[in-house]
Amino acid sequence: MPSRNQNDVARTETGIGRLPPWLQWGVVAGLSVLTTVPLEIAGLPAALLIGPMLAGIAVALAGSTIRLPRFFFFVVQVVLALMIATMVSKDFVGTFRDNWLLILLVVTSVIGMSTLSGWLITRTGILPGTTAIWGSSAGAASTMMIMAEAYGADARLVAFMQYLRVVFVASFATLVAHFGGHDGASVPPHAWFKPVPMLPLVAMMAIGVVAGLIGQKLRVPAGAFLVPFALASVLNSSGTVTIALPDWLLVIAFTLLGWNIGLGFSRTILVHARRALVPTILSILALIGFSGLLAGSLILLLGIDPLTAYLATSPGGLDSIAVIAASSNVDIAFVMTLQTARLILVTIIGPWLARFVADRA
Template sequence: MTGRERGPWRAALLVLGVTVALSLALTLLHVPSAVLFGALLGGMAHALTSPRVLALPAWVFRGGQGLIGITIGSLVSLSDLGAMGPALLPILAVTVGTIAISLLAGRVLAVRSDVSRVTGAFAMIAGGASGVVAVARDLGADDRVVTVVQYLRVFVVLVTIPLVTGVVFHPDHGLGRFDAGGASLPADLGYTAVALAGGLLLARLVPVSTATLLGPLVVAVALSATGWWGEPVVPTALQWLAYAVIGVQVGLRFTRASLASIARMLPVVLLIIVAMVAATALMGALLAWLTPVDGLTAYLATTPGGLFAVLAIAADSGSDVTYVMAVQLFRLLVILAFTPLLARLLRARGGR
């Protein structure tokens, strides 16, 4: 790597300035996870232009992982998941099928000599992009590849959903709006603080590589289930902070060689993602055939990513938002729960 030596304060100011500027610009362009992308590019702005190694303190990164876990956990509604009961077996079958498609896509990507089986699997796993990116390195995957590929998949999903929805299903529009919930700011802050403290304490007691994300997620779900907090969410500013921490941490690990390697694989990755999105659409058709749910709801429930955009389209078209969210979150929770076991299995089978 070439470039002038940059002092730690100048490096930090560069990362912060690029992160803020690009996050604002990407937000205005309605790019999903704009802050994560902005922070990723902020970290890269230093890593690719100076030989000085810069890294975030471990406790800061653990805090970011915990906030991501709480953000996911706040979405989980036990009553919504319970409503899946009558169709649980078909939903489970489609969930397993979708995950199998993801793992097959990851294995195809891992044919490349510069991608391990673990990296390929978690780069392609369908759903929970922010959660998977947050724990990718803990699982032994290359978080740089995982981040780029995961959000390229989300982009492809977001581009194709309106096209498929309009051309195939011809739904009406303007029938509803998705509300992400939220209590008062003090309640949201209290909920976040308790879930983060309790979750990180739980993570210290559980010897699992992804415990710093799963511990706060579990505590967040438990707190939400009590109903004491109403319908709390992680305040937006804290969500931005969490995405920024994850993005900067990954961006700071880029080198010019790794960037060139990822750029070379993108055409192949794009083809694999398109094939994967088509295959998961077939899972949606299977779900519609096995259950009484309509085709559009089943399709939206099985898309491999873009949760909030999917829920917004479901509400706008009059689809069953509760069903879509329940199926999407069920798959997400299954993926996050089994990622440590999956990583161990892949490494044992010869991940490079």
């Protein structure tokens, strides 16, 4: 595979690469609106990320030479860390304490199944190194992309696998919501400029940025994400700080993350993705089916409703699951407890597990 610099040189000779950078950014921004609005209207979870990612891919394949500056990607990681930390609340701690054994069993089962899928794809040689393992990992999609890059995997192929699973899981969630007797499983209208106390927001962002810089300084893998996430989770769950992020900030963060992923694509990457499409879809269907069995077990053991059980065991991105749960009549505390526990466990054991499985693949 040619290096990024080689790709950049080639792209300057044709297509959009001939335009000045500011005009290239204008093209990707305008195209992002065209790709995102239909997805938002359709109520697709994570539309604010997938739309810009598709626009970035299209512009990159058209010869674009622009890349998201590292500083902006750093800020995106901090915002995502704070967003996910808001899910770690007192309800999370209480629910986990009451059901910790069952939660760990479900979470480890999903992680084990997803790791097995990644191992099988790696054995075929379709994807290089630990890419298939990270791409199949049952963690939040954005988190896995960040950590995969830190550990040397191809973040673009990881993103392809992760977000393809997000689309599948979101689609199945609609069916489960229908047959489970739930209405309104679509994405609610966004209150884009809902007032948010600015002083706590600025203070929390400052804390997150400092924590991220410390993580990078100490060379913690994915430290710009993990260190702010850990600190904000403790502060939020203890009640010391209440984290409130405005929708417009999340829109910017998701858009920039989508551009960062999309603009890194190349024809070579898509050729690899095309080869991996069928195995990836089969692994996704197998993982969804397995999660469905786990959801059935929760229904029988705890008597919870089907949609709560499905969302709790779902291998989709935590952010998209949160959107569906928030717009449905489900036990949000239970859903987010299992989802957050899965994220934390994958974050802790993911690097070791990826290396361990890759070495034996």
